[in-house]
Amino acid sequence: MLTYCVRRLLTRQESSHTSLFSVSQALQVIRGRCSDTHEDFDQVSTLLNLCTDRHYISPDQSHRDSFQRGLSCSYAPLGLELRKNLLDQWWHSVTRSRAQVFGISTLSCSQERAVGGDRELKVVDTESLNQVLDLKELSRAQLSQEAQRLLRRMASLRTNIFQGALEQYVPSLDLVKKKLPFGLAETGLCFQPSDGSGCPAEVTQTSLVWFCSPRTSGQWLDHWAQQRLQWWRKFALGTSDFSSSDIPEDELGAGVSRGVRILYSFPWGAEPLETLCNRGDAELLQAHKGVRTKLLCRDGRKSVVPHVVSVTGNMDRGVMAYLCNSLQQLKRVEDSKHVLKQRKVLKLHPVLAPVKVAVIMVRGATVEIRQVCEGLLQEFLEARISAWPGYLETMSTSVEQLYARYDEMGVLFVVVVSENTLESGLLQVRSRDTTIKETMHISEVKNFLARYISAADNI
Structure with a gap:
C-alpha cells in the first residue's frame, strides 16, 4: 500500500509536459557513442573488477577464475x-x-x-567407502574389486x-x-x-x-x-x-x-x-x-x-x-574546467538488466521525501519492476557519484525525489544510456518504465 505522501502526490492534478524517453532514441544514442569507447583499456581485468565491486560475482579469486x-x-x-x-x-x-x-x-x-x-562422475558415500577400505583381510586385488563394485552401485552426476x-x-x-x-x-x-x-x-x-x-x-x-x-x-x-x-x-x-x-x-x-x-x-x-x-x-x-x-x-x-559485450568505457568532458573524465557503463539490454530503476533522494525534508521514495519503490516492486533503494544510502555521496555507481551496475534509470516532488509531484528521471535527465510526474513513472521494457523486448 502506498504511503500517504505518495497517494497525495498521485492525486494532484498537476502533470508535467515532459517528452518520454523512447527505446529507439536510446539505441541510436548508444550506437552513436560506441565510437567513443576506449579500446586500449584492459577489458577483462576491468570487467572482473567491476563485477566484484558491483555485486555480480563473489570477490574470491577462484570465483573470478571460474566465471x-x-x-x-x-x-x-x-x-x-x-x-x-x-x-x-x-x-x-x-x-x-x-x-x-x-x-x-x-x-x-x-x-x-x-x-x-x-x-x-560418481557420488560416493564416504562411510561405505571407509567400510571397504577397512577390510584389511583382503588382498590389494580384492580391495580394488570391492571398490569397483561400490562405485558401480553409486549414482552418476550428469x-x-x-x-x-x-x-x-x-x-x-x-x-x-x-x-x-x-x-x-x-x-x-x-x-x-x-x-x-x-x-x-x-x-x-x-x-x-x-x-x-x-x-x-x-x-x-x-x-x-x-x-x-x-x-x-x-x-x-x-x-x-x-x-x-x-x-x-x-x-x-x-x-x-x-x-x-x-x-x-x-x-x-x-x-x-x-x-x-x-x-x-x-x-x-x-x-x-x-x-x-x-x-x-x-x-x-x-x-x-x-x-x-x-x-x-x-x-x-x-x-x-x-557483460563483456555491454561494458563501455567512455571519455567525457565534465564541469566548467573541461576536465576529461572516464565513465564505465554496463549497457545491458533493458530486459536483461538486473535492476531497472534506482530511487534516490536529495537533501531536504528527509522524512517526507523518504516516505515518497518508499512508496515509489513499493509501487515498482508490485509491478514486478526490479528497483534499488538508493535513498537508504547513509554515506555522504553526491548525486553524480551515485549516477556513476549505478551506471557501473547497469541500472537503466535513476529516479530523483526532492522537495520539489513534495510541492508539485514532479521528479527527475535520468537515463543510463543517454544520460539525459527529464522531468516527469510521479504518477507517470511506473507506466513509463513498464512500456520502455516491453518495447525493448519487442525490438
Whole structure:
C-alpha cells in the first residue's frame, strides 16, 4: 500500500509536459557513442573488477577464475538476477517458438550410465567407502574389486542434460499423439570433470532436444542455428561479436553427422555459447536398449524412428558474454574546467538488466521525501519492476557519484525525489544510456518504465 505522501502526490492534478524517453532514441544514442569507447583499456581485468565491486560475482579469486572460464561461480545478487533473466528469456524463446516444445525436469543424479561412454562422475558415500577400505583381510586385488563394485552401485552426476530428454522421449509420445516433430527443453546444473583441482566444476546448462523426421533433420538443424544466433544477437550491444560456424568433421562426436556452434568473440578468443548437433537416431536407440518398436513416430503416413537435433547452451558463459559485450568505457568532458573524465557503463539490454530503476533522494525534508521514495519503490516492486533503494544510502555521496555507481551496475534509470516532488509531484528521471535527465510526474513513472521494457523486448 502506498504511503500517504505518495497517494497525495498521485492525486494532484498537476502533470508535467515532459517528452518520454523512447527505446529507439536510446539505441541510436548508444550506437552513436560506441565510437567513443576506449579500446586500449584492459577489458577483462576491468570487467572482473567491476563485477566484484558491483555485486555480480563473489570477490574470491577462484570465483573470478571460474566465471572467466564459463563455469558457475558464487553469484552475488545482481549476477544471480542477470543469469535468471537470461534463463527466463532462453526458456520463453524456445518453448514459445514452436507449438510442440515442452519443458521437462530430470534428476542431476542417476543410476543410469551416460550415453556415448562419457566420462562419469560418481557420488560416493564416504562411510561405505571407509567400510571397504577397512577390510584389511583382503588382498590389494580384492580391495580394488570391492571398490569397483561400490562405485558401480553409486549414482552418476550428469555431465549434460541431453540424456534426460532421451529418457523422457517415450513418455512424451502420448502428449504429441506420436506425431513428429516435437521438442523437449530443460535447464539445470551439470558437472564437468575436474581440471586437476579434485572438485568437479558446475555449469548452468540449457538443452533443447528436437525429435524430427530423418529426411528433415538437416533442415531443422539450419532452422535452429539461425534462430539461436538471432536470439543471442537480440540482446547484444554489438551484434558482430556473436557468430556461428560449422564444427569441423574431426571434432564431431560419434554418430553426429553435422554440428554448428554459436560463438562469442571474447578478448582472448572465440568461445561457444551454444552447440547444435544432428545426432541421428543412435543415441536414442541406445537409451532405450535398441527397442525400435516403442520409438516409432508418425512422419506423414510413415512410421519412423526420429532423428535427434540437440541445442546445448552454457548460460554461465552467456552471462559473461553479455557483460563483456555491454561494458563501455567512455571519455567525457565534465564541469566548467573541461576536465576529461572516464565513465564505465554496463549497457545491458533493458530486459536483461538486473535492476531497472534506482530511487534516490536529495537533501531536504528527509522524512517526507523518504516516505515518497518508499512508496515509489513499493509501487515498482508490485509491478514486478526490479528497483534499488538508493535513498537508504547513509554515506555522504553526491548525486553524480551515485549516477556513476549505478551506471557501473547497469541500472537503466535513476529516479530523483526532492522537495520539489513534495510541492508539485514532479521528479527527475535520468537515463543510463543517454544520460539525459527529464522531468516527469510521479504518477507517470511506473507506466513509463513498464512500456520502455516491453518495447525493448519487442525490438
